Amino acid sequence: MNLQFIRKVIDNHSQCRHMANMIHCLCNNINTAKVDIAASQGAERAKDVMRVCGTKFNCGQCRVSINARLEEWRAINPALEAAE
Numbered sequence: 001m002n003l004q005f006i007r008k009v010i011d012n013h014s015q016c017r018h019m020a021n022m023i024h025c026l027c028n029n030i031n032t033a034k035v036d037i038a039a040s041q042g043a044e045r046a047k048d049v050m051r052v053c054g055t056k057f058n059c060g061q062c063r064v065s066i067n068a069r070l071e072e073w074r075a076i077n078p079a080l081e082a083a084e
């Protein structure tokens, strides 16, 4: 195997950049990056994310997606959560 082939096979985490742009709330244009910022500022639930973003729920279809991302964020950043 040559080195170029190995580099193509190895995951370069490009999906992480894609995830940052994933829209969770269509009504308020809240993407993963905004949810993560809200989480770093103490948001624990979707309604907290709305408050941090200065918006309110419209249809509410995003609650599950935002709460799931908050859970992922807490799993990725356990030290930050424990520090608070």
Ligand code: FES
Pocket (backbone or CB within 6 Å): 024, 025, 026, 027, 028, 056, 057, 058, 059, 060, 061, 062, 063
């Ligand atoms: S998708 Fe978030 S309020 Fe409608």
